Amino acid sequence: MSRFLSAETAALEPYTPGEQPQNLRYNKLNTNESPFPPSPRVLEALSREEIGRLNLYSDPACTALCAAIARHYGVEDRQVIAGNGSDEILSFAFRAFCGADRGAAFADITYGFYRVWARYYGLRARIVPLREDFSLRTEDYMGGNETVFLANPNAPTGMAAAPGEIRRLLEADRDRVVVVDEAYMDFGTGSCVPLLAEFDNLLVVRTFSKSRSLAGGRVGYALGGPELIAGLNRVKYSFNPYNVNRLSILAGTAAMEDEAYFRRCVDAVCANRSWTAARLKELGFTVLPSSANFVFVKSDAIPGGELYRRLKERGILVRHFDTPERIADFCRITIGSMEQMKELADTIELLLNGQ
């Protein structure tokens, strides 16, 4: 390791994002992007005139964007913070609500970045195994004082927590923050947002990257009690106050206000998901019940790593995780357009037939 690095930084284990090939043309089903372009209102909002104003700083408070989000969810503006993708907001939450006296607890199988952030901030991490069927049992989190990070629906399984599970955790210790990462919630049901009225220890993190077709705009946000939002702002203003650029503020605001377009995109993804799940089951796959814009699947006929490699050879990118071992047989496949899903299914069928 370089002589210039601090010991703390030498000890990091950075995250590996999904492949983002810049030149080749893939049927790209590996990073859970929307197959649809952003709302036409986003194109209107990013006018020539606004691009011409890029010489001026963005609003560090993201006032207009936070107001649009607050209106959408029926919460107060001071219950919202925006960030450079939900990754930044989640990272701020690890910093704000964990420390030497309070570690972080999360599942063994969940968004892989939680582990990276725990290490980044030098935190004790309590890894809580999911049940054998990958479902969540919040009792397993009780007793500790760690701040809890739950992805719901979970990644990479796509499975949603049973109603009442998260509420029980929030009730069990009202001095303990529970962060619910709802990056994929628009494709399912059972959001914790209605619980915000009851629990000031709840933070719900969301993103424009999936259901709002703005992965490339990098906009995420969190909803929570004013105390939690103020805590996240302490971190933000100690790290990088101008964290969302002018055009992304405009794009996010416009996307949030176009409810009809949002609904159409989400409905199409959910329909394509049903089709894909049925088709893969016909082909002998196990398909976990998904509330997200991806499916997590395995086949007895072809190991996960091999499926990933053989699809990639044929121009289709999906995501495979080597660890933990009990998911190594699976692949995570983004739900794209019908055309994309048909190509995927047809290619898998050929592979299984030895072609």
Added chain:
Amino acid sequence: MSRFLSAETAALEPYTPGEQPQNLRYNKLNTNESPFPPSPRVLEALSREEIGRLNLYSDPACTALCAAIARHYGVEDRQVIAGNGSDEILSFAFRAFCGADRGAAFADITYGFYRVWARYYGLRARIVPLREDFSLRTEDYMGGNETVFLANPNAPTGMAAAPGEIRRLLEADRDRVVVVDEAYMDFGTGSCVPLLAEFDNLLVVRTFSKSRSLAGGRVGYALGGPELIAGLNRVKYSFNPYNVNRLSILAGTAAMEDEAYFRRCVDAVCANRSWTAARLKELGFTVLPSSANFVFVKSDAIPGGELYRRLKERGILVRHFDTPERIADFCRITIGSMEQMKELADTIELLLNGQ
């Protein structure tokens, strides 16, 4: 303080950015933005087609942008990293090159965020006073092992280090990283970029916010030896890999490639700076020698805080810092268009005449 916050986060002292009024129309000379719109090539690059691709993630490696920057400076691509403004890059540098065994050293009068980051990362901070005339003496940094952070030209004074000062520091201890924050260097001379060929302990941090008219796009970058860049990438990939959005990557690339426009904007700012400095001197002001796109000025006739307030009442925003005490008499005034500077000077003249 909230019961939810970690002790570490409760202890933070967040940065206060310059005012960014969203509704009122000010002659805004307080945050060192360019008075000129971004290059016409930026408008071309942010096409309808590209906006329509915002559903896809940005390239986490910012390959095209880093290549354009590398070409401009004649360095290798692996000597460049891009970030969400130079603030993010500077923050990564505090994390990567400082730790429990190695603090951070910086001037008593410099970019106020260095102090905030040192606290954010729990670092020992060695504050090194500038000379009485606000000039830098790098001997004062020698002997310690701290990573050194120097703004050159310095903020808020605008003064550039004497040639040879920074080289002496780089030579004195080649195991110690020196971070030179050249946010304003395009408006002066004496960049450390040519020293990169000689010193692998040098990191030069730059921004598109000032001379490239992209403050609202949030793009910064650093140039350094491959080891230092790899260290910053360890931090980036442990914090937020997709840190620059698609449109900002395109905007930065286009701005970097339009050398002629860049040159015209910088020349205009430098000409307006000469005019402004001369005019303020005529009005009895002390004007520090500026190599930046702002001037740091004081008048015996009106204290700094009062000048700030009275200009604001008249619709002109400048920046005043209460601390440290030896700069409390000054105001920092951004160099804008001639029209903006004339309004400023005329208004100050009226104020001094008691009107």
